[in-house]
Amino acid sequence: MTEVKISTTMGDITIELDDEKAPIGAENFTHYAMDGFFNGTIFHRIIPNFMVQGGGMLPGMEEKSSGAAIENEADNGLKNDRGTLAYARTGDPHSATTQFFINLKDNDFLNHSGKNPQGWGYAVFGKVTKGMDIVDEMAKVETTARLGHQDVPREDIVITKAILLEA
Numbered sequence: 001m002t003e004v005k006i007s008t009t010m011g012d013i014t015i016e017l018d019d020e021k022a023p024i025g026a027e028n029f030t031h032y033a034m035d036g037f038f039n040g041t042i043f044h045r046i047i048p049n050f051m052v053q054g055g056g057m058l059p060g061m062e063e064k065s066s067g068a069a070i071e072n073e074a075d076n077g078l079k080n081d082r083g084t085l086a087y088a089r090t091g092d093p094h095s096a097t098t099q100f101f102i103n104l105k106d107n108d109f110l111n112h113s114g115k116n117p118q119g120w121g122y123a124v125f126g127k128v129t130k131g132m133d134i135v136d137e138m139a140k141v142e143t144t145a146r147l148g149h150q151d152v153p154r155e156d157i158v159i160t161k162a163i164l165l166e167a
Helices: 023-034 132-138
Strands: 002-008 011-017 042-047 051-058 084-087 100-103 124-130 143-146 149-153 159-165
Touching (some): 002 023, 011 023, 011 132, 023 159
Antiparallel strands (some): 002 159, 011 124, 042 149, 051 100, 084 124
């Protein structure tokens, strides 16, 4: 299991990537963390009692350019339960790149139910092992609509650094 520490302006969150059940997603996240991609990005979408999302936008809601999309692994048996990380995507099930979200509660409706447009779900690739209290604090911040986006924190929550922890 690969561990990553995500340092934010609100505190540190440690996550454990599931290299076994989500090899594509775990490797993708590891690659971007090692390249420093997440450094300086923000948590740009927060919906209380649902999820916090980050990993792809810079302050000012500027989208950061990323690499190719990855295959959706939502059929890996991992569930969108509280504290898990999953990839955000567009309507195309295989469009995830860098944006991820942390589930604030069990979100069963996001789980894989079939390889069809309605059933693909959102691929879980890790879980928070330390710092869920920080994530819960993020969920309490005031949000607004900004530059065509909804549920944006009024004050930026910046990922200052994401680093791999030594095993």
